[in-house]
Amino acid sequence: MNTFVHIKHIQTYDKVSYYSVVFGNETISLFEKFFATHEESNNDKLYHIIKWLEVIGKKYGAQAHLFRPEGKTADTSALPPATSKNPSYVENGKKKPNTLRLYCLRANEHVVFLFDGDIKTTQKAQDCPNVKHHFKLANQITKAIDEAFKQGEILWNDTHTNIKFQPTIRIQI
């Protein structure tokens, strides 16, 4: 059976516009499902990622080094980016890496599609029972969105700072 998604606008800041996708006739986007799933159980980790989206959206743009490349066969990325030995995330007063992953497509420095994610428990996303489904789905949707760009279903504006598309667009994944 064919599965279709449509694009939902999430937020526009000076430097970045964020979008997500909605399955079939649903109204809640994948990104909003991510919120709903982790709001209770992983609130601090979720807040860290959402704040990150706001700050880069307002000040720095979606520069490649601010994302973690996670593409198996497509341009999928994840947040937060790779962490050093001295991570910035703090939970219960202790610095630790943020293991929550939000999968996304960084279309360019100004447009990012946000999908879903979960707590990653293994080195490779494909091996993690929590995230492997989200990782696979994000790669599938990324491929479909890339194809929609190629087919002219999604267009760049003149300055390549945002996208244009018909509200009725349905993207097959």
Add this chain to the structure above:
Amino acid sequence: MEINNIIDTWLSQNGKPEIDKLVEKNLAIANKIQELLVQRDLKPADLARLLNKKPSEISKWLTGTHTFTTKTITKIETVLGVDIIHIEAQKEYVYFKVMVKDQDQEQEMAFETSNVNSQDLDKVKKAS
């Protein structure tokens, strides 16, 4: 297309000032280092060499997820020859208005609270 503010709405309902500051400051420091490297036509690998670190470690620093210690910041400042963080006493700005043409208004405005010793209003007029 429906325009939403989903991120701002959620953040306003879940404010966490400590995480806010950490994200903002770590990204600001990483971005400043990145800018300094570009200004000096240096690559992260050059900074790694100067600091005797692995290039992968420097790349991770520049993602903005690293919490820099003052020791590390000082080392970076030393090899790049410029301060990354400026710690200065906060200046107190004093605002006052001076009316030149209308004498009545001038008298009224001369009593505005100000820390500036304007013993001679004429001098203030000249300064303005």
